[in-house]
Amino acid sequence: MSFEIDPRLSTRAVRGGSSPDPATGALLTPIYQSTTFLQEAVGRHKGFTYSRAANPSVDQLERALGEIEGSLPAVCFSTGMAAITTLFLTLLESGDHVIVSDVVYGGTVRLLQRVLNKYGIAASFVDTSDPQAAEAAIMPKTKLVFIETPANPTLKLTDVSAIALIAHKAGALLAVDNTFLTSILQPVLDQGTDISVLSTTKYIEGHNSTVGGSLALRDSTLTEKLRFVRKTLGCIQSPLESWLTVRGLKTLPLRLKAHCENAHQVAKWLEAHPVVSRVLYPGLPSFPQHELALRQHKAHGGLVSFEVKGGVDAGIDVMNRVKFCYLAENLGAAETLITHPASMTHGDVPVEQRAAAGITDGLIRLSVGLEDPQDVIADLQQAFAALPVAEQEKEAKCASR
Known part of the structure; x- marks a missing residue:
């Protein structure tokens, strides 16, 4: 089997989010291994204050992923599960309901059944490969449909466009864990998805060297809400792991x-x-x-x-x-x-x-x-x-x- 990669994606992967350093001419963005950043005066800074909130190395990765996803700059996390946890805590509150594919990563199941259930967040695990089953599972308090396709580990598929229509009809958002294919092979935001979820640990970085996660959206308001919760939880990706992930993304x-x-x-x-x-x-x-x-x-x-x-x-x-x-x-x-x-x-x-x-x-x-x-x-x-x-x-x- 052979297929051709869109050459525009190859260029975005190599050049996305970066340009030569204006001060030194370095082609690669350095690792900004700094806890804090000098402020010019009270309330005046250069976009970065403290690395729990934002860091230039993380910012570069987020812009690069946005180029690949066809989204706003992504929101990057210390792990894939940190990304999913932040997503759920941002969108759901006590009494809310989420529909989840019946075949998903075990960590997602563990989070919903053994942690978030204690706080009144209900989850229904549904065969989302059957759109009728997904629609039948909708409740008045359903705020999110979370699917994984291909699913881990059976590779069962869900029709993204069909589920997007069902979720949006009910006033819910659709999030897709696209870790197994990435937007290079499955551009889920173009297929109706609201939030593209990745464990960047996997194909994005690709060298068994890091752990990380990301959320990519086209909604600026929700993106900022996710950044706020990430800052509050303290689960931003580290500068070194961001730099390594950018390097992996190029190939x-x-x-x-x-x-x-x-x-x-x-x-x-x-x-x-x-x-x-x-x-x-x-x-x-x-x-x-x-x-x-x-x-x-x-x-x-x-x-x-x-x-x-x-x-x-x-x-x-x-x-x-x-x-x-x-x-x-x-x-x-x-x-x-x-x-x-x-x-x-x-x-x-x-x-x-x-x-x-x-x-x-x-x-x-x-x-x-x-x-x-x-x-x-x-x-x-x-x-x-x-x-x-x-x-x-x-x-x-x-x-x-």
Whole structure:
């Protein structure tokens, strides 16, 4: 699979938010590792007073992300969960209701079910891939619809434009966690979304070097409300992590192209392997929502989820036997990472809720990196070859000859 990146996005990724320093001529904006900033007089400053509120390094990242998102300068946070927490605390109060995709990152579930519920904020986890189910879940106090598409880790899709119409008809806002694709591959603000949510830890920075999050909007009033709550909570991103994220952002379009092509190649190989019982990748014609993926995505990302025959024990065996793929939490980085969602990213989600969302105990999530995909395939092949089911398949094949 191959696709072309809009060259204008490549230019924005490289040049967005920055220009040579007028004092020194430095092409790259320096790291402003400063707590506070000199004020010319009482009430007179150069836009920065204290780094909990704003910092030039963070400001550069926010302007750069705005260029990519097609939004106002983004609002950046210390983590992706800090971004989501700030969003909920800004938009919701006691008695309010939020609709959330039934398959989302485990941290989002934990926040709603074990923290915000104590303060009277109600959440309904709904199969938002079914617009009728989403509409039926609307209540008089529904203020926000929060979807994740593709969803973590099943990659289930939600029709962004359809849900936007439902949310707006009810007077609610729509937020989309677009971490798995970014606006390069899925421009959610152009599809009716009010708030684009990213864990910049993942593809945006792309090198396993930082944690961070962002919210991007086209509404200046709400953007300023988010900045106020961020300042109050003290969860702004650090100058160093912002600088590293800007550096990663410069290569985002090129990296995404490679991630997509590599993941598609690995997914096709997995689908043809006799020990694999299920492959989930939106770019495969066999994916249940492939037609929606073709309409909504420019390409389908670097995440592949799959199951092997033999259930959870076989799946864990595979993850323990890989040598080239790293068994680690995270995704969207240069290195290929393999994850067991049921015990890692979604370990805090109740078993019944995981099962209802299709997150089986044997599901494996693979974040395909930038290496030669044949190295990833070779590693999976050696792990599969050691499975008892592989021996059974081999014996059955020999017996049929």
